[in-house]
Amino acid sequence: MKPLPGHPHVARRGDALFIEDVPLSELARQYGTPLYVYSKAAMLSSLAAYQRGFAGRRATICYAMKANSSLAVLQLFARAGCGFDIVSGGELERVLQAGAEPRKVIFSGVGKTRVEMRRALDVGIGCFNVESEAELDVLSDVATQAARVAPVSIRVNPNVDARTHPYISTGLKDNKFGVAHERTLQAYRRAAALPGLRVIGIDCHIGSQITEGSPYLDALDRVLELVEAIEAEGIRLQHIDFGGGLGIDYNGETPPAADALWAELLQRLDARGFGDRHLMVEPGRSLVGNAGVCLAEVLYLKPGEHKNFCIVDAAMNDLPRPAMYEAYHRIEPLERRAGPATRYDVVGPVCESGDWIGRDRDLAVKAGDHVAVLSAGAYCMSMASNYNSRGRAAEILVDGSHTHLIRQREGIADQLRLERLIDS
Ligand SMILES: *Cc1c(COP(=O)(O)O)cnc(C)c1O
Numbered sequence: 001m002k003p004l005p006g007h008p009h010v011a012r013r014g015d016a017l018f019i020e021d022v023p024l025s026e027l028a029r030q031y032g033t034p035l036y037v038y039s040k041a042a043m044l045s046s047l048a049a050y051q052r053g054f055a056g057r058r059a060t061i062c063y064a065m066k067a068n069s070s071l072a073v074l075q076l077f078a079r080a081g082c083g084f085d086i087v088s089g090g091e092l093e094r095v096l097q098a099g100a101e102p103r104k105v106i107f108s109g110v111g112k113t114r115v116e117m118r119r120a121l122d123v124g125i126g127c128f129n130v131e132s133e134a135e136l137d138v139l140s141d142v143a144t145q146a147a148r149v150a151p152v153s154i155r156v157n158p159n160v161d162a163r164t165h166p167y168i169s170t171g172l173k174d175n176k177f178g179v180a181h182e183r184t185l186q187a188y189r190r191a192a193a194l195p196g197l198r199v200i201g202i203d204c205h206i207g208s209q210i211t212e213g214s215p216y217l218d219a220l221d222r223v224l225e226l227v228e229a230i231e232a233e234g235i236r237l238q239h240i241d242f243g244g245g246l247g248i249d250y251n252g253e254t255p256p257a258a259d260a261l262w263a264e265l266l267q268r269l270d271a272r273g274f275g276d277r278h279l280m281v282e283p284g285r286s287l288v289g290n291a292g293v294c295l296a297e298v299l300y301l302k303p304g305e306h307k308n309f310c311i312v313d314a315a316m317n318d319l320p321r322p323a324m325y326e327a328y329h330r331i332e333p334l335e336r337r338a339g340p341a342t343r344y345d346v347v348g349p350v351c352e353s354g355d356w357i358g359r360d361r362d363l364a365v366k367a368g369d370h371v372a373v374l375s376a377g378a379y380c381m382s383m384a385s386n387y388n389s390r391g392r393a394a395e396i397l398v399d400g401s402h403t404h405l406i407r408q409r410e411g412i413a414d415q416l417r418l419e420r421l422i423d424s
Contacts, residue, residue, distance in 0.1 A: 004332060006249030006290045007374060009039040015336045017372060019293065021401040025334045028295045028370045032409065034314035034393040035295040036381050038068075040076060041399070042291035043377075046258070047080055050283060053262030057279060062106050064244045064284030065091055067378040072397050072406035073288065074098035083126065085244070085282040089116035096123065106241070106280070108155065108205070110135075110176055117142045117150070127151045129203050129241070131178055136191050143196030152191055153201035153241060156184045158222035160206055160215050178204065181222065188230045199235055202227060205243025205282060211255040213264055216242065220265055224272055241280035248289040250375045251328045258286060285378040292377025294319055294393070295334070296357075298369045299349070301342075308344045310363060312371060315348025316355040317387040319373060319380050323354040330374040331357065337364040346371070350388045381407075386415055 003011040010019050017024045019039050027037055050061050062083040065074060069091060074084070075098040083104030084095045095105055107120050108129040117139055120128070130136055130152050143150040157178030179187045191199050206219045220242065227237055242265070247255040256264075269275045296314035303309075321327035331346055341362040348355045357373060365371065384392045391410035396403055 004374060005252070005330070007042070007293075008045070009042040009291070010293060010372070010374070017332065017334050020398045022398050022403055024293070024295060024372055025370055027396055027398075027403065028297070028334065031394050031396060031405065033295050033297045033370065034318045036292055036376060036393055036395040037295060038073065038288070038292040038377055038395070038397050038406075040291075040397055043073070043076060043288055044080060046287045046291065047077065047082065049258035050262070050281065050287075053259040053266075054279065057266070058276070059279040059281070060104060060239075062104065062241075062280055062282045063287055064282045065095060066382055067284030068288045068292070068380075069094055069382045070395055070406055071098050072395075072404065074100065076397075077287070083280075085129075085284075089113070089119055092116070092120055092123070092125070102126070106153070106203075106282070108203075108282070112139075114138065114142050118146060121146055121148045121150060125151075127153050127200060127239075129153050129155045130191070131155045133179065133183070133187050133190060136187065136194060136197065140194035140196035148196070149198045150196055151200045152197050153199075153203045153239070154179055154184065154187050154191060155203050155205065156223065156226055157181060158204050158206060158219045160218045160222065181226070184226050185229055185233070188235050189233065192233075192235050199237070201239035201241055201278075201280070202230070202237050203241035203243060203280070203282075206245060208245050208285060209247040209250075209253075210245045211247040211253045213256050213261050216245075216261065216265060217268060220268055224269075224274060227274065237277075239278040239280055240274065241282065244282040244284050244286070246283055246286040248285055248375060248378075250289075251330065255286075258283070287378075289375050289378035292380070293372040293374055294376035294380060296371055296373060298365050298367050298371065300367055301344075301365070308342055310344035310346045310361075310365060312346060312348060312357065314357065314373065314393070315350040315388070315390065316352065316357075317350060317385045317390050318348070318393050319357055319376065320383045320385070321379055322356055322358070323352070324383075329358060329376065331361050331363070332372045332374060333363060333365050334370040334372060337366070337369070339364050350390070386410075389415060391415060 062085040064085040087109040155178040296312040300311040316323040346358040394409040395407040
């Protein structure tokens with residue numbers, strides 16, 4: 001048994017590729033392609049690394065559900081004791097459906113509407129992570145009208161230096177997220193004075209796919225400086241939330257393990273006297289990214305003068321990250337063939353040149369074969385669309401040798417359900 005890089009629960013047994021104890025080619029045959037397949041054990045072991053990291057501490061792990069918002073995945077994390085980080089009213093309804101405790105739900109995002117705020121107040125969510133001073137005013141107003149008090153944290157933008165940490169994209173000054181470091185105190189004073197708000201915490205989220213510990217340490221120092229300054233004004237903060245962002249191995253990256261990273265961060269927190277605070281984190285990608293693969297069938301091989309194309313039945317509507325960010329996903333044939341590999345651009349059927357899944361990949365495949373696109377558990381299905389009127393793929397959750405169909409393949413009736421022809 002040889003696990004694939006970054007995927008301890010996906011392994012070769014002989015020539016066949018297994019996820020846990022289920023051969024992937026059997027799933028492709030039974031359920032068709034494109035098909036998302038997730039490993040329950042992989043999700044729980046990623047979560048366990050965070051749980052070990054926070055053992056003995058007051059801490060809440062809030063799964064950032066935008067990474068993968070399928071109900072059964074949310075249910076799994078809710079049962080494992082997680083809270084959730086949500087960014088819309090739709091996500092709120094999903095976590096409630098999945099059995100989340102509203103008190104463990106925190107609501108992030110720069111553009112919350114009054115309707116979303118009201119609903120979140122009515123169900124009793126744990127905290128609003130407020131991203132601007134204008135939002136403080138609106139939230140206080142909505143809460144007052146509902147005769148409620150909204151628990152708030154302010155998302156601060158620590159402005160961690162991008163030159164030393166080029167992968168950080170949301171913790172920089174010119175970014176739309178959070179309240180600027182130098183305006184933070186003012187924002188807290190305002191929050192403390194508003195009648196509909198109760199200040200309970202502070203949060204930051206400095207970016208995504210972070211592969212080293214140092215940006216977190218820098219952000220931690222910046223946030224603790226702010227905590228000291230805020231509390232010096234008599235505004236007590238019950239929790240400190242360090243956001244998500246920990247990266248995964250897509251193509252040889254070596255991010256720290258969550259427990260090792262947190263051992264280091266907790267040491268710094270203890271040294272500065274904040275180790276006994278209620279700590280929160282908002283991991284998304286690192287909990288689900290390498291727990292999932294997307295299976296696709298090779299439809300055609302199309303040789304060209306400069307490039308050869310391997311056309312598969314998954315496309316940018318299923319796997320949007322390459323088109324959006326030029327992101328890399330490993331691609332692994334399900335059955336191994338003898339014979340030389342050919343260099344291909346692996347592309348989908350969508351009518352866009354941007355519809356590619358992998359470039360310059362050496363593959364020994366024939367039409368009718370299947371491939372697994374790796375690291376497809378995060379920001380794939382949750383970003384999938386119906387572009388080109390393609391139905392969204394089915395999703396499978398594997399648990400040992402058991403297989404659960406957690407989302408059916410979308411049919412044309414599902415796509416047309418809300419549309420109407422006009423009469424005249
Ligand atoms: C997206 C997001 C996260 C999760 O980020 P990952 O990189 O998937 O861990 C956490 N917090 C906030 C506010 C986010 O927007």
